[in-house]
Amino acid sequence: MKRVAVPILALGIFLIACSSQTPEPKPSTSETTQSADSNQEPRVEPGLQTVTVSFKEDINPLIQANCLGCHSGPKAKEGIDMSSYDLLTTSGEHGAIIKPGDSSGSLMIKAMTGDGVDIMPPAGKLPDDKIELVAQWIDAGAKND
Numbered sequence: 001m002k003r004v005a006v007p008i009l010a011l012g013i014f015l016i017a018c019s020s021q022t023p024e025p026k027p028s029t030s031e032t033t034q035s036a037d038s039n040q041e042p043r044v045e046p047g048l049q050t051v052t053v054s055f056k057e058d059i060n061p062l063i064q065a066n067c068l069g070c071h072s073g074p075k076a077k078e079g080i081d082m083s084s085y086d087l088l089t090t091s092g093e094h095g096a097i098i099k100p101g102d103s104s105g106s107l108m109i110k111a112m113t114g115d116g117v118d119i120m121p122p123a124g125k126l127p128d129d130k131i132e133l134v135a136q137w138i139d140a141g142a143k144n145d
């Protein structure tokens with residue numbers, strides 16, 4: 001019996017060793033899942049309670065706090081009046097500063113990133129997450145929501 005028991009025991013140890021190794025491929029599987037998740041990151045990234053960026057909740061307050069001082073009323077710089085959604089999306093001596101669906105082609109984002117034009121606000125660039133928020137709103141169609 002002993003002669004049989006030893007190989008079975010060895011086989012048992014071998015199987016245990018194998019099964020303890022099987023978890024190894026798992027991390028790579030979950031890595032794949034993670035990278036698939038990270039592809040979808042922009043949807044969740046705002047770090048806010050909402051997945052969709054809202055004009056009323058997110059963009060308008062940001063504009064009021066950082067831009068309106070110089071961009072409203074008859075003296076609005078460059079004719080860019082940001083005091084309402086309609087003016088924001090249409091006003092400007094050189095045309096609308098927002099191209100719905102195209103943040104990188106929008107003068108508003110170029111100004112906020114200092115891309116070829118004076119940085120806005122002139123006092124200094126806003127935090128990247130705020131700029132990203134505006135960019136996401138424009139890319140999602142710059143809706144009045």
Ligand code: HEC
Nearest residue numbers: 066067069070077078080097107108111117118120121122
């Ligand atoms: C302290 C005043 C001031 C504030 C605050 C300000 N701007 Fe301006 N903005 C200006 C002036 C002055 C100009 C025109 C001269 C220039 O380009 O520097 C201008 C021009 C612009 C232009 C046109 C750029 C061009 O070259 O045609 C855009 C777009 C713009 N601002 C967006 C913004 C945005 C977005 C904010 C808020 C994040 C903002 N501005 C805040 C003063 C301001």
